[in-house]
Amino acid sequence: MEIVNTAQALQGQLSGQSAPAGGIAFVPTMGNLHEGHLSLVARGLDAGAKVVVSIFVNPLQFSAGEDLDAYPRTLEHDLVQLAAIGADLVFTPDVSTLYPNGLQAHTTVRVPHLTDVLCGQHRAGHFDGVTTVVCKLLNLVSPDIAFFGEKDLQQLLVIRRMVKDLAMPIRIEGVPTFRAADGLALSSRNSYLSPAERAIAPQLYKNLVTISEGIQSGSGDYAGLCQTAVQRLDSLGFVTEYCEVRRCQDLALAGPDDTDAAVFVAAQLGGTRLIDNIQVGTY
Numbered sequence: 001m002e003i004v005n006t007a008q009a010l011q012g013q014l015s016g017q018s019a020p021a022g023g024i025a026f027v028p029t030m031g032n033l034h035e036g037h038l039s040l041v042a043r044g045l046d047a048g049a050k051v052v053v054s055i056f057v058n059p060l061q062f063s064a065g066e067d068l069d070a071y072p073r074t075l076e077h078d079l080v081q082l083a084a085i086g087a088d089l090v091f092t093p094d095v096s097t098l099y100p101n102g103l104q105a106h107t108t109v110r111v112p113h114l115t116d117v118l119c120g121q122h123r124a125g126h127f128d129g130v131t132t133v134v135c136k137l138l139n140l141v142s143p144d145i146a147f148f149g150e151k152d153l154q155q156l157l158v159i160r161r162m163v164k165d166l167a168m169p170i171r172i173e174g175v176p177t178f179r180a181a182d183g184l185a186l187s188s189r190n191s192y193l194s195p196a197e198r199a200i201a202p203q204l205y206k207n208l209v210t211i212s213e214g215i216q217s218g219s220g221d222y223a224g225l226c227q228t229a230v231q232r233l234d235s236l237g238f239v240t241e242y243c244e245v246r247r248c249q250d251l252a253l254a255g256p257d258d259t260d261a262a263v264f265v266a267a268q269l270g271g272t273r274l275i276d277n278i279q280v281g282t283y
């Protein structure tokens, strides 16, 4: 496994050898890797691709007051895990490599509309930071395919739209959320949870399942189902930011006629912000 930290070295590695039949697969990450990230790498390896992973905690996608400084940085352990699974190339740029003129002076890539709701509404500028860095990384790596976790479903939909709108010749593939045995979606931020909070955290997914079951059994009152879930979550100690059923196509609020929708939830538990979703209505 090769590890590079400059754009020149990355491109040297990528142009040095001919790509395998499976092409080049890319998995962008912010490090602190868990089984969810490794399942994205495994998908690329299974496809016979040369798998490139980036590890970069992107300051542009954190708003003032968020956890940029506290975000867990575990590079050595990440590299051990990536070598063990068989990743081919790891790109670990620093901030000045990706933003040589500073964060504020960098061109911004912005996807409108899809970023106005859900996390976009609660985290000012977050998705502009994500699309800017992902666009740049995709241009540097030029993969045939890039993998993103469905846990961040809004992010996946936003990136798909960016790639389509900008005619980038890259296939964007979502990979199902990796869950702990009790249902909690794996996330780098789970390490912030105290043991007591960790015990409550799976309720987030349990409530998504309850809403999904309500929808499958014919309830058309999506707002009511979500409101009941918010009351249950808040009574357990969550501070729910949003819980909504939205269409995957355009993130408009969904109703019983929509066949491709998801329930999206975000909630604070103590000092930790958790998000999750469950896809519903694909009949």
Ligand code: PAF
Pocket: 028, 029, 030, 056, 058, 061, 130, 133, 134, 152, 155
């Ligand atoms: O999902 C993440 O870890 C990040 O948002 C990403 C896609 C690596 C961009 O920084």
